[in-house]
Amino acid sequence: xxxxxxxxxxxxxxxxxxxxxxxxxxxxxxxxxxxxxxxxxxxxxxxxxxxxxxxxxxxxxxxxxxxxxxxxxxxxxxxxxxxxxxxxxxxxxxxxxxxxxxxxxxxxxxxxxxxxxxxxxxxxxxxxxxxxxxxxxxxxxxxxxxxxxxxxxxxxxxxxxxxxxxxxxxxxxxxxxxxxxxxxxxxxxxxxxxxxxxxxxxxxxxxxxxxxxxxxxxxxxxxxxxxxxxxxxxxxxxxxxxxxxxxxxxxxxxxxxxxxxxxxxxxxxxxxxxxxxxxxxxxxxxxxxxxxxxxxxxxxxxxxxxxxxxxxxxxxxxxxxxxxxxxxxxxxxxxxxxxx
Numbered sequence: 001x002x003x004x005x006x007x008x009x010x011x012x013x014x015x016x017x018x019x020x021x022x023x024x025x026x027x028x029x030x031x032x033x034x035x036x037x038x039x040x041x042x043x044x045x046x047x048x049x050x051x052x053x054x055x056x057x058x059x060x061x062x063x064x065x066x067x068x069x070x071x072x073x074x075x076x077x078x079x080x081x082x083x084x085x086x087x088x089x090x091x092x093x094x095x096x097x098x099x100x101x102x103x104x105x106x107x108x109x110x111x112x113x114x115x116x117x118x119x120x121x122x123x124x125x126x127x128x129x130x131x132x133x134x135x136x137x138x139x140x141x142x143x144x145x146x147x148x149x150x151x152x153x154x155x156x157x158x159x160x161x162x163x164x165x166x167x168x169x170x171x172x173x174x175x176x177x178x179x180x181x182x183x184x185x186x187x188x189x190x191x192x193x194x195x196x197x198x199x200x201x202x203x204x205x206x207x208x209x210x211x212x213x214x215x216x217x218x219x220x221x222x223x224x225x226x227x228x229x230x231x232x233x234x235x236x237x238x239x240x241x242x243x244x245x246x247x248x249x250x251x252x253x254x255x256x257x258x259x260x261x262x263x264x265x266x267x268x269x270x271x272x273x274x275x276x277x278x279x280x281x282x283x284x285x286x287x288x289x290x291x292x293x294x295x296x297x298x299x300x301x302x303x304x305x306x307x308x309x310x311x312x313x314x315x316x317x318x319x320x321x322x323x324x325x326x327x328x329x330x331x332x333x334x335x336x337x338x339x340x
Contacts, residue, residue, distance in 0.1 A: 018042050018083060020074060022067035022090075030091075030137055035110045035126045037134050040070035040090040042077075045141055052148045053085040053337055057138065059093075059158035059165055061320065062115070062274050064103060066092035069162070069320065076324045080334040087148070091138065093117040093131060097124060110134075118165040119233045120172060120242035130242035131165070136175045143181040152337050154183045159320035160273065163190030168233055171255045172243045186332055188263040188323050189288050191276035193295040196252045196303055198223075198230040198237070200283050200294075207293040209264075209312050211301040226279035234280045255299060259307040261332050263323055264292040265316035273318045288318065 019026035019042050028045050029036040043049055058073040060066045070090035077083050095101040095114035105111055111124040112131055120132040135156070141147070142154055158166035170176075170185040171194050187193075199217040207213035220229055231238040236248035243251065269287040271277060285291035292310065299305040313329060316322035323329055 019044075022070045026070070027092075029109075030134065030141070032110060032129050032133060032137055033126060035108050035123075035129070037094070037110045038092045038106075039138070040066055040092070042074060042083075042086075042088040046147060048147050048149070049087075050150050051085055052087050053150050053152045054082065054334065055087045055089060055142050055148070055151060055154045056082075056333055057089045057091065057135075057154070057156045058324070059091055059156070059162035061158075061160035061162050064093055064095050064101070064114075066090045069159075072321045072324050075321070076330060076333055079325055080330040082334040085337075086334060087142075089138065091134060093134070116241075118161050118168070119240075120165075120168060122241060132169050132173055132242040135165075135169055136173060139173075139175055139179060139183060143179040145180055151181050153335065154179075154181055155186060155333055155335070156183060157186035157188065157324075157333060158190075159188040159323060160190060160318065162320075163188045164192060164233070167260075168194050168243075170258055170260055171251050172246060173254075174246075176254070176258055183258075184335070185258065185260045186263060187260060188320070189265055189268050189292070189318055191274070191288060191291070192234055192281040192284055193291065193298075194233055194251075194255075195230065195235045195284070195295070195298060196255060198235060200229075201285070201297075203286075205285070205290075205294060207290070207297050209293060209296070209310050211297045211310070213294065213297045213301075217298065217302055220283055222279065222283070226283060229280040229283045231280075234284070252303075256303055256305045257307075260299075260305075260309075262292050262296055262308070262310045263329055263332065264289055264310065264312050265318060265323055266312050266314055267317035270317070275318075 058069050060069040073088040093112045094103040096111040100114035117131040123129045167187045200220045205215045268289045285294045296310040300308050313326045
């Protein structure tokens with residue numbers, strides 16, 4: 001009900017210059033070599049705008065429904081009173097591998113594998129371009145100061161499969177420290193995470209949301225039967241795609257020194273909505289909520305990550321709109337800017 005009301009008010013409250021609907025008029029192409037991928041955005045990426053001080057990127061899940069996520073991001077920005085100084089962007093990782101998905105592409109648009117776009121793998125029709133290059137390009141465009149001279153912060157967020165890409169992108173990207181503008185990452189309810197070593201908790205573990213577990217991390221009991229449990233994208237063995245040019249130690253260092261918040265729905269405890277039940281993911285826990293708590297303990301308590309936080313979201317299951325418009329989520333997605 002709250003989201004419906006906010007969406008109705010949003011339609012009435014937005015100034016005309018803000019692009020507010022997930023229609024082709026609110027889409028823009030992001031060039032990648034000789035091709036491009038597309039985003040929904042609330043303001044043009046190439047028209048100078050001195051009012052924009054914050055960018056909030058919201059990445060879709062396995063359904064690749066960037067249009068729906070754009071609407072969620074705009075509703076959240078409205079609730080956070082952040083429309084006037086924030087550009088909301090929803091990237092579209094269009095999938096078209098002819099077997100698992102067939103998103104409609106326009107001429108020159110990059111096609112990504114229906115599942116591996118979240119893992120930083122190469123595109124299907126543009127050699128040498130990886131899905132994380134799309135985000136690199138987007139962050140670079142936002143931060144270079146040519147269009148958004150007063151931009152002070154970029155938040156990269158994602159839910160479900162989008163949470164997977166943000167977790168792995170925050171670990172592997174090669175632009176974070178080079179940008180003029182600071183970047184923060186928000187990971188919400190993914191089915192799995194990239195672990196920094198090959199140890200896992202025992203099957204029936206109990207962890208709280210402060211990073212404390214009753215059990216200790218140890219050698220994975222089923223490692224002989226689940227031999228790939230620590231390979232990329234679930235661990236740092238056999239790095240592939242965009243991550244292949246990095247070492248495990250480089251990724252470890254980046255994870256521990258980059259700011260990440262984990263938004264976890266307290267009711268996301270059921271094996272629904274594409275929940276990954278493979279042995280490599282089940283090694284991380286029985287539910288998304290449990291996996292998030294275990295991973296937070298892994299990076300924060302075991303590996304001493306500097307700026308990682310876990311925020312449980314009451315009364316939300318595996319639903320991006322419930323998470324993104326929750327009171328506890330708004331100040332994380334639209335944090336207060338310095339001097340404000």
